Amino acid sequence: MKHRETEEQLSARIKELEAEIARYEIANKGLAAVEKHYRTLVEKTTDVSWKCDLELRMAYVSPSLANFTGFTPGEAIALLPKDMFTGRSLNVVTENFGALLEYSRSEKPEGRESVSFEAEVKCKDGSVKWAEVTGAVLRDKTGKALGLHGMYRDITHRKNSEQALEEKDQSLSVQTRRLEEINEKLKKASLIAGNAVPMLQQYLRLTLESMALPYLDRLLDACQDVEQTALVSVLRSNMAALLSHVSGHVQDPMPELTSKELEVAWLVRNGETSQAIAEAMNISKRSVDFYRGKLRKKFGLEGPGESLMDRLAYAALPTRTSSGLPD
Structure with missing residues (x-):
């Protein structure tokens, strides 16, 4: 009887052990899967964790550095x-890490903990990559700075991408x-074209x-032949009819100008600069600018895009005498 009970107990214990072994096998498979997952993350990630002492001597670098720069941790x-x-970038690194070290050594720290x-960042193959670097003071349990x-x-x-966008913005x-x-x-061209028609009409x-009409009047008085007179x-x-038609459309008659204004107008019309006009007329450049301003006002030029020379090109300025002054 006792022998039978012992066999039953052993059989139950064996079943318990088998069940426990099965649970361990399942747990080991899960652990292996997790280990494989994290190993894959470590092998493929480019995020690098690091640690250095208070002299900025590197004490630890994660293996993922090889994926980022090509350098091994060693x-x-x-x-x-x-x-x-x-x-x-070295100045930026020195400034930021220097501020952290200063903060870590201060008895009454003021500033940022991180x-x-x-x-x-320089790579092993000579290329350069950009990194976002974060850093903080590492302390022990007592609060003492370790690095x-x-x-x-x-x-x-x-x-x-940011650089490409910036270059595109510059191009735009x-x-x-x-x-x-x-x-x-x-x-400016539209303004000149708009002014050309009334200028031509006035001219x-x-x-x-x-x-034309005074000449025809003199010619008519001199005619001896009836056919010529007719x-x-x-x-x-016909000339008088044309004049009547043109006069009906001209809204900007030739303004009355002084002799000085006329002389300046002729020289401006010929493309002379203010300095050249001053020398030709033996007056100051300031006086020339004064006359130019009066001419612009008399010819109705108000905007900076309206050219006085273009306006005078179509103006019927009186002819000049041999002395250079208008008649």
Whole structure:
């Protein structure tokens, strides 16, 4: 009887052991899967954890550094900051880590317990990558500063995208400025074209009034032949009709100018500069600018885009004498 009970107990114990072994096997499989998952993360990640002492000597670097820069942790520990960062980023690194070290040594710390900045990191193959660097003071249980620790994160793709966007913005700015210049030139051309018609009408009217009709009147008085008289009369009648038509459309008659203003007007019309006009007329450049201002006002030029020389090109200015002054 006792022997049978012993066999039953052994059988039950064996079953318990088998069940426990099965549970261990399941747990081991789960642990292996988790281990494989984290090993994959470590092998593929480019985020790097690091730790250094208070002299900025590297004490630990995670294996993921090899994915980021190509350096193994053993190689990286032997590197100095100047070997890890580019020249323009080294100042940023020194400034930020120096502030952390100063903070860690202070009895009454003021400032930041951690820093975050961007820096260019040197790679083993000679290339350069951008990293977002975070760092903080590492302390023991008593609060004593032991060094610094933090992370490097690869942000090269983001920085390249930002640079490409900045270059595109600059290109668009250049194109925008060019379009603005073209638009300004078109406005000026439109203004000149708009002023050309009334200028031509005024020029034609003044030519008819001061030259053509007086000449035909003198010619008509001198005619001895009836046929010539009739021909000149018809011509004068047509000229008078044309003058009447043009006069009805001219709204900006030739303004009355002084002799000095006329002389300046002729020289401006010929393309002379204010300095050249001053020398030709033996007056100061300031006086020339004064006369130019009066001419602009008399000819109705108000905007900076309206050219006085273009306006005078169509004005019926009186002819000049041999002395250079208007008649």
